[in-house]
Amino acid sequence: MKLRYVIAMITVFCIVAACKNEPIPKPKAEIRLEYPQGALATLETENFKFQYNELSKPEANKNKAYTLAYPEMNGAIFISYKKVENNIDKLIMDARRLSYEHAAKADNIVEQPYVNPEAGVYGALFEVQGNAASQSQFFVTDSVSHFLTGSVYFYTKPNYDSILPAAAYLQNDIRRIMETLRWKE
Template identity: 50%
Template sequence: MIKKTLSLSIIVILITTSWGCKDDVLPKPSSYLRLDYPEAKYANFDNECSYAFEMNSDAIVKKGKDCDLTITYPKMKATIYLTYKPVNKNIDKLLRDAQKLTYEHVIKADDILEQPYLNPNKKVYGMFYQVEGNAATNAQFYVTDSTKHFVTGSVYFYAKPNYDSIMPAASYIKNDMQRLMETLKWK
């Protein structure tokens, strides 16, 4: 009986110590995909159109009709669309259309931040819009000299809008768009 109790006690102790020494099981913290993009290098983009600007040298520019341009980022699956319109006593309509285009995204947007831009030395005036949330575009702008030239720009990704997923790419391209807007000059 003592041998049986001693054997049973030893077995219980061995089982307890072998299972009792394991670490507590803890849930793993959430992980996030890290997207690192190369530091942007900017170069002057000059063409036969009425405006020139600096752009990211990793992007690809294609000219459309009437000095409209597309700036493509193949690695990020995104495109900036630039539209040029001459001002012919219709500046009010052009401004309304540009603002309307931005505020059409208010349904899906969490917030729209407006940043006015004024550069009297180059006669470039405009507005930069940062659209937060699951809207189709995350950044838009317009610039004008208010007498001859009007340019709008907006970025679109080739994916269903999910702000959290495209945030790193959207932030990178937003910086490029601001640089484009701030370096734009009329010819």
């Protein structure tokens, strides 16, 4: 009887030990953020007009400033307009200085010139890489009468890896603004 008991215990032990699954680590996953491509709408003021992403909510602020809010991304593109009054060098220098103020936190700042002689639009887009407060800055001008600046801000502590998809999406919207901008006389 003892032998039977010992054999039964060994059999139960072997069955239990054989059925035990080894834990398998799950592969690392990364979140994939995709944003829909919105239709285009036109923002028109007394000095300029451009096309913007209809998924944003435009708001007019005081002193000829505008906000294109993106609630789904918790961010916005801030745009401000100034008249050129024999101060084009100062306006351009201030726009560049504002962009390069982020250099302390940025890993890199890529300046991309923009020239559209047919529309009389000249400027630059600054792509700020790293944990800076603003991921993109831009300015455009006709060099005679009009000057427009803009910047992207997110309403959160900057973490470049996390906001990179949203920052790239808003940079494309900025490019569209620059490409479709037309001055009014």
